[in-house]
Amino acid sequence: MSRKRGRFSFVVPAEYVDDSESRRDGVSNDDEVMLRVYGCEIIQQAGQLLRLPQQACATAQVIFQRFYIKRSFVDFKVEFSAMAATWLASKLEETPRALRWILQVFHRVDRRRNGLPLAPLEYHDPLFSNWRTNVTVTERYMLREFGFSIKVEHPHKLVLVLLSPQVLNASHELTQEAWNLLNDSLRTTACVRFNPETVACAMILLAARRLGEPLPESPPWWEMFDLSPAQLEECIGLVNHLYTLPRAHSIPVWKDLSD
Structure with a gap:
């Protein structure tokens, strides 16, 4: 992270990316690249279903990418981080979406990508409670890692x-x-x-x-x-x-x- 022209800029050198926390936990470069692409793709797909502005989708993807500069895919499941980043970005961009909507939409995206029949994620389903807990915890970790201050500038x-x-x-x-x-x-x-x-x-x-x-x-x-x-x-x-x-x-x- 650096400051340039008087503003905050989250930029890290290539060496920092190459020696990531995930890599130290044994995740290969190819697998980390794939997980980053996958996470951003499901964010974009879910964002469209949630009717989020493209800027909010972009902000969510940047948050997701930044988070895995600081933390490992071994410690935080890619799907939970994608959901947490979307939830957080929707609030940052003043287009908030309820967490229950986000969980249901990501569930739909997951089933669609895996060729499974589309079925709603019911509130009483244990999976709903599990996801809600994990996404809430992941969002807290994101906020803590960024010092409770997140600024994203898009090109x-x-x-x-x-x-x-x-x-x-x-x-x-x-x-x-x-x-x-x-x-x-x-x-x-x-x-x-x-x-x-x-x-x-x-x-x-x-x-x-x-x-x-x-x-x-x-x-x-x-x-x-x-x-x-x-x-x-x-x-x-x-x-x-x-x-x-x-x-x-x-x-x-x-x-x-x-x-």
Whole structure:
């Protein structure tokens, strides 16, 4: 975590991610990447069913990614953390959703992803009580890890400004592609490895490459943020790697100590 230009910025070096708490608990790099992608995917799917604004879904995914920088997938089940992050983000973004709704929606997402018949999660079901307890506890741990102060800045607005007619004058197609890439980047550790300016510029550059649309290079437009090509390429690499992965799924690494 650092402070840049007078504001709080949650950014950690690559070494911190590579030597994560999960890795120390024996979770492989591939499994940790898969769990991060899976958690963010179910957050996005549940957020849509809960009719949360995209900003709230994005905030939930950032909270989720930050939490597993500090804690291990072995200690906190990925599904409970996804639910807790969604619940917390809905309150932070002033679009609160009741915990009972969140539990029911995530239950529906889980059954749908596993090809099971869709059935409601009833209040009297022991699973409902178990999930409610675990999600409540996980949210408390999240708040404690972040010092009860969570600030999330998203790069989306900056992308719109940079691609506007007044700046780069990009096409509608490039703007939409960059926007989609930003949302996809939330499933990677880009949001904890780089500040919003870096992510915004990297996704614009990647979008331009994918569409074959040229952008000014004399001087390079990203230099206004004091960014290096190496930083941009590293961020782009995280997102490109995402597209090579198989379908996201849960991995049973959590150790339930309540049994």
